[in-house]
Amino acid sequence: MRKLLPLALILAIIFIGAYLITPKLTPQTDVRPLGKFYLENSYFGDYSAKSPEVVTSILWDYRGVDTLFETSVFFLAIIGSLTLFRLNKKQEKEAKQKTEEFSGGLTLVIKSVTKIIVAMILAVSASIALHGHLTPGGGFQGGSALAVAPLLIIAAYSKYALEEHGLDKTRALILRSIGLLGIALVALVPLLSGGYIMQNQPIFPAEIGGQLVSGSLIYYNFFEFLAVGAGFTAVFLLLAIPESVFRKFLRREAHE
């Protein structure tokens, strides 16, 4: 009970503070000029990104370079954690062998439920990413939802189940590199036709076959989806290597 005393104190301070401060604040009633500009222009105006989703059009068009650097920061973080867990070729092969204590994952009930949920997560994440220019969502959101699927498989089955079905660390890294390369290429394409870096309209077609694709937004979303999902998956695959295997490697290195 004594543990909860600080909590009560924090809550009391928050409530008293809110009670004293709130009457002095004036609520904001209308949209700020900058917000108004984006709301009016993202689909209809002269500076249109041809996307009804204002957030995505700001992220990948109006403030596109911001997002580009954000993506590069994310990839530095992934590269950093991959470096921490680096293994040489022989060790990598050995890490793919099942350890003696491996019992085969969780029970049949959980495995069956996981199968259904993983299929649903894949569908939802693809929908979040590929409809990112029409509805809330986008590449990063879809990619992080996608990364939950291999995570569930690792938890319910094992990392060996993923690797036996062909999704090992190297493939995840290749997918991630394809995503990165795609983003870089889409950013550079406008230079070919006399535009500037990350220009969207009018270089990319806004509609393909009568479907609204919002120029470059759908390509950015798709490649970011691949890159984020595969990047997280690679980290999880490395983290899922049992600690006993790592200890064995370290002991061997100390011997040599």
Next chain:
Amino acid sequence: MIEIHLLMLLITVIIGLIFSYLAIIEKDLLKAIGFSAVQAIAYAIAFYILMAPDIVLAYVAIAVGIYTALLVFVVSKTTRYEVV
């Protein structure tokens, strides 16, 4: 005068605050991760009430799924109980 969505916002944020406090003082780290996941769910609802669906989609996947699982991995590689 008091609007219902603001009341819901207050409740979810307070739940989030309580669970983050519990996560900090808990000595059993697996339990603390569970508390932190509950806090993340409460904040996700708060973001939804604040009309930020883009944040909700990223936050649910990262804070409830990936962050929790990462910490479980870390706990499984180290020790379960925090020793002071």
